[in-house]
Amino acid sequence: MKKTVAYTGNEAVAFGMKQINPDVVAAYPITPQTEIVQIFSNFVADGLVDTEFVTVESEHSAMSAVIGAAAAGARSMTATSSAGLAYMHEVVYIAASMRLPIVMQVVNRALSGPINIHCDHSDAMGERDSGWIQIYAENAQEAYDNLLQAHRIAEHPDVMLPVMVCMDGFIISHALENIELNDDAFVQDFVGSYQPDHYLLDVENPLTVGPLDMFDYYFEHKRHQAEAMRKAKQVIIDVGKAYGEKTNRSYGLYETYQLADAETAIVVMGSTAGTAKAVVNELRKQGQKVGLLKLRSFRPFPHQELAQELQHLKAIAVLDRADSFNAFGAPLFTQTRAALYDLPDRPQMINYIYGLGGRDCDLSQIGQVYQDLQQVVAQGHGGEIVRYLGVRE
């Protein structure tokens, strides 16, 4: 039975965690934490889950605790945001290199300073090379759906990597929207039980985890991580398709919107994709051939697929909700541009840094981007390649 409710993103994700019923959750209420673990702790207190809820003294310890639990063989989760994720940074890498299939909900928010706890993607971008899979959501429904798929991706034998499930702070996390919930039985069946091959509490087969790994093997282990991330791509596709068969909500590495016959397009992640869809609809009514590609899987980055999907365009604007100061483009742009470099007839590409610290990205800003793209097409060159959207200059 499907059930439609009005939930905030935080409520949707906490409810998803309840349905997953993980073995261990560890969290710390740093500012800014999210309501997710607070709501989840109510489920624990009410006896609605079997989870061992570990209250720790910092975000660094929260990640360390879920690493310990995952190494012991437990299905482990946590949630964090902004400075909390930054504080975890050291151990975030350890989770990935120990190949522990931890799932972490990240509510994307700015990093200080100046002090700001509103939406941007700077926090997750700081972990983009940590070896975690990163999946982004457009709305509360996708945040919930992505969370329910995360364990199957993380725990797949070809992958065995931790997953960050990302949603936009406040814009999605604190906003109420309609969402369709799955029933508990479906979730439990879809997520399945977790049977690790190797784990610390398997006393019949003792093993060492996290040992010293010098120049003789460290590099090979890094190479294995890269290979696991490459293989994760197919697993994300397969899991998203299997999820869709049961829920009618299928997922892939990205979503295209009015892209097939488009001449110009925006590439973007997160909630702004929804705003851009409304602008695409309006411009299409006026006869403009505009489209959109919303990236869901930032890590692994589907570079061949993006080159295929975007090759026919005349000009592309990539929107980044984070900056990489003076790196000639922010992360999503530089990667997308690199992915298209080998095309024989590659589109013009420009980058917009937008929405930092929760700056509203409205319909007129997106409209401006499509208008700028027309100008790029007319001129035959990108002009100023890296631009800022909605900022006072």
Next chain:
Amino acid sequence: MAEYLEIRWHGRGGQGAKTAALLLGESAAAAGKYIQAFPEYGPERMGAPVVAYNRISDEPITVHCNVQEPKYVAVLDSTFVGSVNFTDGMPDDGVLIINTEVSPAEMRETLGLGDSAIQVFTVDANKISLECIGRAIPNTPMMGALIKATGLLKLEDLLEDTERKLAKKFRNRPEVIQGNLKAIRRAYEEVRG
């Protein structure tokens, strides 16, 4: 642009503007609508200006930006008069509902809306909430006034859904639930246009 109705709530921290937006959104969702409800988070302290929004539609809503053209605006605190432009972005057929003891005609004059087609409604939600709930928390009566002025939802649907929502929060304080329901009903009856 897209086919959705936008509502803006003006209040001060502690008056429940955000809660009103959430409760109204939940009631509209329960009535089968697609909805959004979200506050504009600023410095969170008692008395500071707070803005919250709703979008309501028969179609799925994809936009995720602030509300810019609200057809309905609800003002929970009349001390904003003169410092906040409530009608900012409102269309000509907009409806403005203000928590104040003065008449709609008087408020219309104070706001300089003489020739405007915007309809102005007033309700003394402070008095109603003081008498019904025991505290000046004008958010729930303002929901009653808003649905009367706009015909957005049926009173019985709003009462039923609000009761269900408040029952979770005030499990052990049934008088708070009943007080809020009474306040919604009174504001629905007493709002002037």
